[in-house]
Amino acid sequence: MISTHTVERLVIYRRLLKRLEKNGERWVTSRKLALILSKSPAQVRKDLSLIGRMGKPGVGYNIPALREDLERLIGIDRSWGVALIGAGNLGRALFYYSGFRKEGFLFRAVFDADPERIGKKWEDVIIEDSSNIRSRLSEGDIHIAVIAVPASAVQGVADKLVSAGIREMLNFAPVNLRVPEDVHVRSADLAFELENLAFFLSSRDGGNPGTGDNKKNRKRV
Amino acid sequence: MISTHTVERLVIYRRLLKRLEKNGERWVTSRKLALILSKSPAQVRKDLSLIGRMGKPGVGYNIPALREDLERLIGIDRSWGVALIGAGNLGRALFYYSGFRKEGFLFRAVFDADPERIGKKWEDVIIEDSSNIRSRLSEGDIHIAVIAVPASAVQGVADKLVSAGIREMLNFAPVNLRVPEDVHVRSADLAFELENLAFFLSSRDGGNPGTGDNKKNRKRV
DNA sequence: TAGATTGTTAATCGATTAACAATC
DNA sequence: TAGATTGTTAATCGATTAACAATC
CATH class of the missing domain: 3.40.50.720 (NAD(P)-binding Rossmann-like Domain)
Structure with missing residues (x-):
């Protein structure tokens, strides 16, 4: 059973691979993917091991092949x-x-x-x-x-x-x-999403939004 | 330090409380909140204990007061x-x-x-x-x-x-x-988001989308 | 008071990471 | 071959939950 968190990461890997591929790159290591995505190389390898195909020890992963396998696994190899x-x-x-x-x-x-x-x-x-x-x-x-x-x-x-x-x-x-x-x-x-961001805003400066704007008397539009 | 997962739940509690309040309800227990949101009562209580105000043992939480405290904590008590x-x-x-x-x-x-x-x-x-x-x-x-x-x-x-x-x-x-x-x-x-959903679609029926539509020859718009 | 539910601690569960034998 | 990186196991970390004394 693959967790929703893992599925999200698979989608993210695939998107990154697509970008690297467009840049003409052919091989990539778990270390490099992890670095770009601020994850650990171990997690990248563990996630990628979910697809059958494997990377080459000492070399890394073939980008186009890995992208295709990921698309098949995610189910976006079709419409x-x-x-x-x-x-x-x-x-x-x-x-x-x-x-x-x-x-x-x-x-x-x-x-x-x-x-x-x-x-x-x-x-x-x-x-x-x-x-x-x-x-x-x-x-x-x-x-x-x-x-x-x-x-x-x-x-x-x-x-x-x-x-x-x-x-x-x-x-x-x-x-x-x-x-x-x-x-x-x-x-x-x-x-x-905005409400989540508001939390960080208010925890940042102790709750002063910088303007005196009050919710109660804001303009109706 | 409050985790992003916790912040998301706080936002969700607040939204639910708003709805209950609109329905005219005044008191709610962690058990009821948990039931509606498919969470555990223990988690609800732990999350809610982050705000200073406390619930009443044997009774539960006062809905309007809790909502206001949550809004202050999240930072959406203002514009x-x-x-x-x-x-x-x-x-x-x-x-x-x-x-x-x-x-x-x-x-x-x-x-x-x-x-x-x-x-x-x-x-x-x-x-x-x-x-x-x-x-x-x-x-x-x-x-x-x-x-x-x-x-x-x-x-x-x-x-x-x-x-x-x-x-x-x-x-x-x-x-x-x-x-x-x-x-x-x-x-x-x-x-x-759609790509994430696609994963469940394809893992459901083994990958047959039910139509022969192929990505390669889809219409350009 | 008796019954119910709280806040919180300790135990459990799941997810992340370190480490390493295997191997290109 | 020597160097590098893989896949995976075992250890660690963090988040969730069970349990219970406190208390309305």
């Missing part, structure tokens, strides 16, 4: 179909962000509950009513759901997705989803 | 100024996303390198040239930077921010930033 739920500002930015496509994640369906948006076309995808989620997803070409709906609607959407058989979700709302334990939800909760 | 670097699709979606404001994170400056965008006004913030970062940030009302520029530009932007004294950053690009060790960078790398 995956993604459904976007929520066609608001954030949803649109995500849809048109080329980074997903470049990594093989293809938006094949978009859903929204707002009649104003339903029927509109983004690229070659027509925005569908959220009530169609179940029937559309039964087609079997969707593997991951990206949820970008308001917080109040998230749990309902997640329930629908689960019942439609989706077990991998990326959730942007600040809500802890309740899902069966074989469903993986990763959170892209941006306020959560 | 923080945020600079947005990168005024593209994603930047705009972030700027207009009300979730940040609601939690007390205020966008006070926006920067971009594209002359087309510089000078435009979002709400009451004028988009400035990225070369102005240093002088604008010397005003002292910006505490956190949100970076939403293309991957190729991210390290340069981060360097500028560091030299301008910013030590808390949220980075959206799929790039590992090199920063001094007293600078905190949190990553909102969405492709990274």
Whole structure:
């Protein structure tokens, strides 16, 4: 059983290898990878030993071969179909962000509950009513759901997705989803990230933010 | 010294307490919090003991008081100024996303390198040239930077921010930033999240994504 | 008071790292 | 061959949890 921490590191190794490969490098040692990523060489070797292929003692790892093996292990040696739920500002930015496509994640369906948006076309995808989620997803070409709906609607959407058989979700709302334990939800909760940073800010200077700005009387926009 | 894992849990407790409070509840036990969050009661008590105030043996914790103490400890009992670097699709979606404001994170400056965008006004913030970062940030009302520029530009932007004294950053690009060790960078790398999900997808069914779609001949958009 | 839950210590668990025989 | 680095075992470290005296 590979822990989620380990999976995260595998994804990071693969990204670094891709960069080294682009720079024309062919071989790399666990020591060098560790140095760049601020990890220990032992951890790098232990993680990499999870793939079958091995490094060469005295030499290191062959970069293109290792990258390919990692991609196979992670499961990004092929494309995956993604459904976007929520066609608001954030949803649109995500849809048109080329980074997903470049990594093989293809938006094949978009859903929204707002009649104003339903029927509109983004690229070659027509925005569908959220009530169609179940029937559309039964087609079997969707593997991951990206949820970008308001917080109040998230749990309902997640329930629908689960019942439609989706077990991998990326959730942007600040809500802890309740899902069966074989469903993986990763959170892209941006306020959560900022709140974590705030801790370091306030522990740094004892809590004085430098401006007298008070939460209670901030501007409504 | 509080670990980053602990800080994350504190943020999560606070969010849950807020929800319970909204539901009109007044008291809660470590057992109940643990149950909702799938943690152990012992861990909840240990984490919460970090704040000075204590729970009542036999009763539990007073929800509003605990929430306030947590907010003070995390540093979200006040507002923080945020600079947005990168005024593209994603930047705009972030700027207009009300979730940040609601939690007390205020966008006070926006920067971009594209002359087309510089000078435009979002709400009451004028988009400035990225070369102005240093002088604008010397005003002292910006505490956190949100970076939403293309991957190729991210390290340069981060360097500028560091030299301008910013030590808390949220980075959206799929790039590992090199920063001094007293600078905190949190990553909102969405492709990274999807790649992590892909691992579970492929380990689930042995690697068959269900469609014959091949990465090599996917459509260019 | 009796019942319940706290804060904290000591034990457990899991993850990271040091060390080294194997080997390119 | 000599030097370097691997894969892996055993030791270490840190985080989680069980247990319980204190106490509302």
